[in-house]
Amino acid sequence: MQKQISVWQFVLLLYICRIFSTMTYAPAMGVGSGGVSVLISWVLSLGIGILVLLPALWLHSMSGDKNVVMLSLSVWRRLGVGIALCYFVYTMMTAVSTFAHFEFFMTNAIFPQSSTLFFIITMWIAAVYASSMGLEAIARTGAVVFAAFLVSFGFIVFASLGQVDLVELKLPLDNIWKEVGASAYEAFSRNAEFVVVLLLLPHIKGNLKKGVLAFLCMLVVTSEIIAFLILTVLGDYSATQTLPYYTLSSAAEFSIFQRLDALHMTVWVAIALVKIALYLFLSVECLQMLFPEKHKKAVSVGCCLLLFVLVLPFCYSRTAFDGLFRAFSSGIPSILLVIVFPLLIGAAMKIKKGRAEHETTKHTSVGAASAADLRN
Amino acid sequence: MKRPNTLRLALLLLLIFGTSTLCGCLKSVELNERAIVQAIGIDYDEKEDSFQVSLQIYSPDGSGGQSLVEGSLQNAKIIESQGKTMTEAVQNATLKQGKTIFYGHNRVVIVGESAARSGLKRIVSFFNSNNQARLTTGMLVAKGSASEILKTRINQGILPAEALEKMLDNSRENGKISEVSYLDIVKALENQTDDVVIPAIAINPEKEQSGSGEEQQGGPAGGGEQGETEQVQSIEMSGTAVFRDGKLAGYLDEEETRGLMWLRGDVNKTVMVASTDRIRSFSVEVYKVKTDLACRTVQAPYTFELRSHLSAAIRDVELMDDSVILNENDYQAMEQMLCRIVEQECNKAVSKAVYEYGADVAHFGNLIWQKDAAAWKRNRSRFSDQLSQVTVNSIVTANIDRIGLETREQGKE
Helix, strand or coil: CCCEEEEHHHHHHHHHHHHHHHHHHCCCCCCCCCHHHHHHHHHHHHHHHHHHCHHHHHHHHHCCCCCCCHHHHHCCHHHHHHHHHHHHHHHHHHHHHHHHHHHHHHHHHHHCCCHHHHHHHHHHHHHHHHHHCCHHHHHHHHHHHHHHHHHHHHHHHHHHHHHHCCCHHCCCCCCCHHHHHHHHHHHCCCCCCCHHHHHHHHHEECHHHHHHHHHHHHHHHHHHHHHHHHHHHHHHHHHCCCCHHHHHHCEEEEEEEEHHHHHHHCCCCCCHHHHHHHHHHHHHHHHHHCCCCHHHHHHHHHHHHHHHHHHHHHCCHHHHHHHHHHHCCCCHHHHHHHHHHHHHHHHHHHHHHHHHHHHHHHHHHHHHHHHHHHCC | CCCHHHHHHHHHHHHHHHHHHHHCCCCCCCCHHHHEEEEEEEECCCCCEEEEEEEEEEECCCCCCCCCCCCCCCEEEEEEECCCCHHHHHHHHHHHHCCCEEEECCCCEEEHHHHHHCCCCHHHHHHCCCCCCCCCEEEEEECCCHHHHCCCCCCCCCHHHHHHHHHHHHHHHCCCCCCCCCCHHHHHHHCCCCCCCEEEEEEEEEEEEEECHHHHHHHHEEEEECCCCCCEEEEEEEEEEHHHHHHEEECCCCCHHHHHHHHHHHCCCCEEEEECCCCEEEEEEEEEEEEEEEEEECCCEEEEEEEEEEEEEEEEECCCCCCCCCCCHHHHHHHHHHHHHHHHHHHHHHHHHHHHHHCCCCCCCHHHHHHHHHHHHHHHHHHHHHHCCEEEEEEEEEEEECCCCCCCCCCCC
16 A cells, blocks of 8 residues: 555644544543542553554554555455444544534534534535545645644643633542543543554554654643643633633633634634544545445445435434444443454464464475475 | 636636635624623512613714714613523513624623622523623622613723723722632632632712713713713722622622732732831832742641732831931831731631631632542531631731832931
8 A cells, every 4th residue: 555644744633633532621520520630641641542552553563554454354354344344433433423523513612503504514525525635635734734723722821821720720539540540541532543543554654653652742741731721720610611622712811812712713623624534534445445446436425425414413413412422432442443453453463474384384394395205 | 728627617616606605604794783792780680580681782972073982972872671581681682672782892790789699600601601701701799780880970981891891900900809700700609619709899979070961871870961060970899799609698898808819819919008106107019929828727627828928119108207217127117017917908808708708718628628638528518617617827928129219318308
């Protein structure tokens, strides 16, 4: 497979996609909770991230030109198809979830009087177009959006510093390590980008290990800053907010700008577009591997239509939206797709390779014996 | 010549069509069709269990000649409406005039005494769900009716709300009141232990003379004919309203308010006036304050320690005897006097707000939680009843390090 993006483009793309989830992050505050555990959990999530990505790096070292779906299909036939479908469903549902979050934000926080369908249609058209342009285009857009995010983030941080109140930082009343563990697990379960690493492996040029470490460090630093500001500026009020980072941006006043939520909204829309486009691209790629070359266009069109159809119930039904969020937050999909499947595939590849080597040795020794017999 | 691609042409036309027709997510509202809310007053009618909302709307009162906005006029009108809930009251206000109400530029929310006593939670619920509401909007409690405060004629600035906002800013800068925004209110209401404090505002009973006799828009307090001097009421900051469990418990006077501000670390700058044995009176401007309130005992009786350091500059001094000059002992006496004033003000604030009203106005509960989460877990359910066992020990130091340019030489007048 052709290597299309550099490792730094890859890092920025992952970061931008992950930041979307961080911006919707609501620290578990309220009765019995304390903010300090949230801050500790982000540091812990760095270690978890490194551990979780070890199987991906292991697969990459064994076969750098294939992603997890290709490897599963090369190792098993029917099970490989099942695994490919799992990755397809996960990436498609992540795109749907991002879409639903975007729509929720626009119709609840920004334009409460606007039509839901308006946002669905416009974003769908943009995402389908961006996805059809391919990974290279998405990655380039990601880099531009990253720059815009940095500017808006810098503004919001700078403007919020004056409102920081350290009295809001408290230890949890119950077992601190239990809360830290729960928060770290949540951070892991919401990190769909670990799956992206597994799927984009063959597309990346450069040192993947360095890239992954850079991504995790950037993520932890940003998340710590966001969590700290949410906790100290909004205090317990953040627990009542669906989108605390947005609330923070609307409380941030900077010079002549009376509130910075418009800036946040602009960047948010761009980030949502990049994330939906990337996950749509990946879901299309996962499914295309199961079909012959001549059906690839049909698969692509089918996936785009499927995205539109799936988005509708999640945008209109709160129960469906909450259910999808709970499914992702359970962490089971992430454990299966990021840890279990890659380890199984890696182990199967090792066994297969061992058998092949054994067969080769056997054939070589049999051949050598026959040649010796013939000489004799 | 290369023929243009039909598909590209179609796309281009679609783009042009799209940019000209899909230029926004909402129906556009012209500026003259918007009612820009500058201040909101909220009163509560206990008998009818309904809210009365007064919206001060920007309405330029220019002559129509050279300028649309005339600084000498009110440039605002008041819309009043009632409803069982805040939302219904505001909805009814919309029906009273043909404009779309816009809250994005609201400068201040004034909660009337009746509404404050009925509880803040019903009020903040409305603002929480309103996406135009700004978290940084200033909050005030009116001693009396909020509507009356909004109707009072203020002869400063172009907009009454702007003048009100500036009055708030000036009072904050001079250490008269704390800066309390809507965000501070909702934070305290959501907090398990903190109670709300909001600066209070009242109508000055003494009337002032006004040179302009333009009829006041929307308010009953106006009157008089153009060019005549009229009697108008003025408004003034009047201490701090203290809430317990979101309901108004009482007020702090000016001294108690500053005491509370010392405790909360809200004083940045203030003027203090005092006297010593050798100085009839002196004024200093405290230009820098470092304050730290820490919990020392996490079990009842709770002890807190306020460490405060003031840096001050002498503004004016009136000596008992003009022949003496200020010496080091005088400076020390002045510094000691400043420390004593801060301690007294803190004690007054604690005895009124904490002992009398039973309100945790200085984050006492949070400080205990920060120091010892286990102790807080054990005591939190009965902490509000144990507030009378809170003691604050003040350790105040002051340094008058800017003595001014005036010098007094012995034997010289």
